[in-house]
Amino acid sequence: MVPAPKQIENIGAEIAILWPDGHESYLPHEYLREKSPSADNMGEVDILGQRHGGDGPKFFPGVRVVGWEKVGNYAVCFHFSDGHSTGLYSWPYLRQIDAERQ
Template identity: 60%
Template sequence: MKTPRNIQLIGTEVAIAWDDGSESYFQGEKLRAASPSAETRGEKDILGNQYGGDGPREFPGVTVVGWARVGDYALRFDFSDGHNSGIYSYEYLLELAGR
């Protein structure tokens, strides 16, 4: 699995240099909209009933203000609107980048 070698905030983008030499760039607004958190995506109970996930789908002007590594498999971003509960696996980030 690819892992981030370097992560930088460049303007309104998050730049990730992967250990294979490739790079990915993400706009904060798009990362926020793609948050895999229960707040954004909702969650299902054991019977398949959906709860939550009915909030806004666009986040104009939202930027990434920080991040933290989660184990050896994911990143958690801190957004300017206070959201920080989504855990973005490296695999998910690569999907978002179209790789």
């Protein structure tokens, strides 16, 4: 289980996340938008494994994070300048996409 971050801040064009284990994540706004786990962005998989909707990650040049809100103690929902705000970024997912960038 990945514990909730100690702090989330918007620094320039990145979201900075301080984790309880001392790790720091710096995730660019455009990257967060591209990796949105929403059905709108990624589609949904049915019980037969077929994907419906969403055409996968895209590039979103110039998109900014304009706000966010914690969802319970398991995720954060980012609000983007293009109006997108339906992806729930769980703590494990944020650590995963951070590791993918390195």
